[in-house]
Amino acid sequence: MLNAPAIVVREEARTVYFSGQLGRIYWRIGMPDLETLMVYSVLWSGGEPPVEVEGPGLLQVEAYKRSGQLIVHLLNLTYDRRIIVRGNTAKTRGWASTAESVHPPSSVVPLTDLSVVVREGEYRKAYSPLTGRKFALECENGVYRVKVNVNEYEVLVLE
Numbered sequence: 171m172l173n174a175p176a177i178v179v180r181e182e183a184r185t186v187y188f189s190g191q192l193g194r195i196y197w198r199i200g201m202p203d204l205e206t207l208m209v210y211s212v213l214w215s216g217g218e219p220p221v222e223v224e225g226p227g228l229l230q231v232e233a234y235k236r237s238g239q240l241i242v243h244l245l246n247l248t249y250d251r252r253i254i255v256r257g258n259t260a261k262t263r264g265w266a267s268t269a270e271s272v273h274p275p276s277s278v279v280p281l282t283d284l285s286v287v288v289r290e291g292e293y294r295k296a297y298s299p300l301t302g303r304k305f306a307l308e309c310e311n312g313v314y315r316v317k318v319n320v321n322e323y324e325v326l327v328l329e
Contacts, residue, residue, distance in 0.1 A: 186211040218289060225284035229320065240291055242326040244284075244318070249275030280321045288314040293328040300325050 178187040188211075196204040221233040221240070227248035234241045251273055289312070296305040296316045305326070308315045318324060 184215045186215055220288065220290040222287045222289075223284055224287060225281060227279065227281040227284075229281065229284070235291075238329060240288060240293065240328040242286060242288075242328070244286075244320045244324045244326065246278050246281055246320045246322050248279040248281060250277050250279055251275055278322050280319065282319045284318050284320060286316045286318055286326055288316075288328060291328070296326060296328045298325055299327055 174189070176189050178189070179185070192204060192208060195201075196208065221231065221242060223229055223231050223244065227246065230243075230245040230247055232243045232245075234243075291314075293307060293309075293314055296307045296314075297303065298305070300323075305316045305318060307328070314328065316326060316328070318326060
């Protein structure tokens with residue numbers, strides 16, 4: 171089928187379309203090449219993000235601007251285990267197994283030495299309203315960096 175491309179790129183609109191379920195496949199098997207394909211497609215179409223976190227682990231990052239402040243919510247999704255088992259028995263139903271099993275996490279793995287990178291705005295201080303902790307704020311060429319540790323959840327305010 172020559173008329174059914176897997177990836178469609180429109181350079182004039184800077185858009186990328188994947189006809190398959192790339193995100194779903196990546197979530198299932200964790201293949202690094204799929205992650206690279208998605209990340210570079212987003213960077214190509216949208217440019218560098220205004221807020222980014224550098225470091226290991228899986229982290230949900232949400233940033234909001236309010237009255238001269240930048241509020242960054244950091245939710246740690248790095249768990250001690252997440253094991254998906256597919257088709258582990260011949261039976262699709264039964265008391266011992268299901269066709270697909272997920273072992274739930276028992277604890278969150280703390281993330282240390284994360285670097286929150288902010289590419290927009292001007293700021294003089296950074297702190298956590300949850301703990302009252304003040305963070306060192308470094309600036310180089312208009313790019314701000316704040317080193318943080320995240321156990322389960324952290325809020326970072328830059329003003």
